[in-house]
Amino acid sequence: MGGALGGVLDNTLGGALAAAAGRLDAAGIESARLDARLLASFALGWEQVRILSHPEHALRPEQRQAMDALVARRAAREPLAAITGQCEFWSLDFTVTKDVLVPRPDSETLVEAALASVKDQDADVEVIDFGTGTGCLLLALLSELPNARGLGVDVSKAALAVATGNAERLGLDGRVRFELSDWDAGVDGQFDLVVANPPYIADADFADLEPEVARFEPRLALSGGADGLDCYQALGPGLSRLLKADGHAFVEIGATQADAVSRILRRHELEPICVHKDLSGLPRVIEAIKNF
Numbered sequence: 001m002g003g004a005l006g007g008v009l010d011n012t013l014g015g016a017l018a019a020a021a022g023r024l025d026a027a028g029i030e031s032a033r034l035d036a037r038l039l040a041s042f043a044l045g046w047e048q049v050r051i052l053s054h055p056e057h058a059l060r061p062e063q064r065q066a067m068d069a070l071v072a073r074r075a076a077r078e079p080l081a082a083i084t085g086q087c088e089f090w091s092l093d094f095t096v097t098k099d100v101l102v103p104r105p106d107s108e109t110l111v112e113a114a115l116a117s118v119k120d121q122d123a124d125v126e127v128i129d130f131g132t133g134t135g136c137l138l139l140a141l142l143s144e145l146p147n148a149r150g151l152g153v154d155v156s157k158a159a160l161a162v163a164t165g166n167a168e169r170l171g172l173d174g175r176v177r178f179e180l181s182d183w184d185a186g187v188d189g190q191f192d193l194v195v196a197n198p199p200y201i202a203d204a205d206f207a208d209l210e211p212e213v214a215r216f217e218p219r220l221a222l223s224g225g226a227d228g229l230d231c232y233q234a235l236g237p238g239l240s241r242l243l244k245a246d247g248h249a250f251v252e253i254g255a256t257q258a259d260a261v262s263r264i265l266r267r268h269e270l271e272p273i274c275v276h277k278d279l280s281g282l283p284r285v286i287e288a289i290k291n292f
């Protein structure tokens with residue numbers, strides 16, 4: 001009787017959710033229950049509230065298969081955003097692919113700090129974003145600054161295609177352009193806001209990365225060379241050259257890099273004026289101005 005009941009329950013959404021959560025938990029995923037729910041929501045095309053309120057729903061074979069396939073990918077530690085192809089950042093929906101870094105909540109620190117530096121939010125602010133990836137930083141800024149225009153730069157053609165699609169979907173494509181460039185190599189102009197979240201993982205730290213990051217995110221978006229600082233060294237001259245006299249630069253950093261990156265910025269006539277902390281209270285963004 002118990003076996004038969006178990007069999008019946010297994011075919012319900014509630015049973016499948018419990019099995020999925022157990023499988024994800026065994027794979028070392030901390031947010032196993034939440035991830036199981038999100039994957040079910042994606043597999044069935046149902047809102048989460050419907051998933052939660054219908055545990056008795058008998059899954060059709062194709063629903064069960066779709067859910068199992070997604071759970072298997074997540075159990076192999078593929079990031080949720082890579083599986084669903086979607087990620088929320090700054091309350092905006094971004095498409096992600098294997099060619100871009102999944103936007104991190106901590107990077108919202110940069111958006112918040114950059115917005116706070118703009119005195120008149122209706123002004124014609126010119127923004128440049130180095131290493132734009134999904135375009136998340138630039139597009140979040142443009143979504144808040146109605147008259148701002150932006151340039152997103154990346155060395156990855158595939159990333160630029162993702163960013164372009166995101167700009168279109170968010171209705172911001174009229175105010176943004178994207179350029180293929182090795183940092184500032186092909187870029188001219190003067191910008192009020194210069195922002196960058198460059199790759200900053202040191203070679204030795206790759207061994208400590210979560211499998212989601214190490215196995216599935218592009219090395220080009222992560223690797224900062226032997227000491228993690230290569231990209232800041234490469235970016236320094238461009239940040240300084242392209243920043244307006246009264247502009248502000250914002251660079252995201254690894255939690256231990258504030259001093260080293262500040263030194264690099266100073267070598268390029270930039271004065272760090274604030275280290276902004278992230279949601280965990282860790283140093284995350286350096287704000288700098290021109291140092292004449």
Ligand SMILES: C[S@@+](CC[C@H](N)C(=O)[O-])C[C@H]1O[C@@H](n2cnc3c(N)ncnc32)[C@H](O)[C@@H]1O
Nearest residue numbers: 103131132133154155156182183197198199221
């Ligand atoms: C850490 S990801 C940041 C992506 C996005 N801005 C964000 O905050 O989520 C770094 C980005 O820098 C780009 N990148 C790496 N080397 C570059 C270079 N030499 N010139 C321009 N972009 C580069 C990568 O392709 C990647 O999109």
